[in-house]
Ligand SMILES: C=CC1=C(C)c2cc3[nH]c(cc4nc(cc5[nH]c(cc1n2)c(C)c5CCC(=O)O)C(CCC(=O)O)=C4C)c(C)c3C=C
């Protein structure tokens with residue numbers, strides 16, 4: 587039997603048009619990994635109520651970034667670039683995109699993997715840190731599909747859970763931060779503000795989500811590999827954004843942390859989005875528009891953001907390396923094949 591390698595990129599997905607917003611939100615809230623209800627039979631009716639009540643504000647936000655999420659296009663490009671790097675090493679692999687709440691849906695990606703007769707599959711989440719609500723939810727979906735399907739069970743599946751410690755990822759983040767600091771007229775005075783996506787506190791305290799610990803390690807890792815003078819002079823903060831609903835989420839909340847820094851006299855903020863490797867609504871709208879406004883109103887005059895990694899070559903090369911390592915292919919062996 588010939589070996590056919592596949593790489594399955596896991597991502598969240600986003601509405602491509604304003605008309606998609608309601609259904610996208612419904613899919614999201616219908617997932618018990620996003621909202622945990624004590625009675626499963628209530629999940630779908632409650633999902634449609636929350637989706638309907640959130641859709642207007644969410645549509646306004648997507649309208650501000652051009653009428654839809656750029657996530658699909660960026661993820662497809664990341665996949666093509668990973669495929670090209672692998673090919674350069676002589677590794678013929680096909681990359682598939684599996685979104686959790688929008689097209690291309692996970693089920694569609696899996697149908698293609700079956701059609702193509704993939705024998706070895708590397709499952710690679712595009713979230714650097716693991717959370718029950720992101721990577722966990724996608725892996726659960728895969729496990730459900732696998733449970734009833736002997737053809738899928740015959741595939742050798744390698745599932746990566748998180749990869750924020752990778753040196754290539756950290757180097758690429760350092761390059762992006764460094765480039766922004768060098769643009770500043772007072773780089774030593776810039777406060778590095780890591781803004782992570784929040785999750786409800788209960789995920790960590792009750793359900794054992796490693797997300798907060800991984801996030802803190804990730805920020806430490808990036809800070810420790812920055813240039814020594816930045817490490818010495820640039821203060822940093824980790825805060826959590828995008829809270830939805832009435833329950834308590836991880837703190838400090840981004841908005842409050844910005845106001846507190848302003849009160850302490852911080853005047854230069856460089857926001858580093860840290861949960862996600864692509865531009866999306868929470869970078870383009872929430873940080874660039876909403877939090878900029880909060881900062882300016884609080885008296886912070888210099889507000890800037892580090893771009894998302896998207897297809898940064900160091901990052902893409904590192905993901906391709908990760909795929910090869912998972913398959914036990916060393917670069918030297920790949921070149922020799
Ligand atoms: C209500 C619970 C939510 C949890 C928990 C949550 C965790 C979480 N989400 C991301 C990344 C993304 N979220 C995106 C959209 C989005 N997420 C929620 C809710 C929760 N997220 C909502 C309601 C939405 C819709 C947008 C909105 O109305 O605000 C997206 C999609 C972005 C796009 O461009 O379309 C991403 C990406 C992470 C990393 C995370 C936990 C670690």
Ligand SMILES: [Fe+2]
Pocket residue numbers: 783828
């Ligand atoms: Fe989210």
Ligand SMILES: [Fe+2]
Pocket residue numbers: 828829868872
């Ligand atoms: Fe948000």
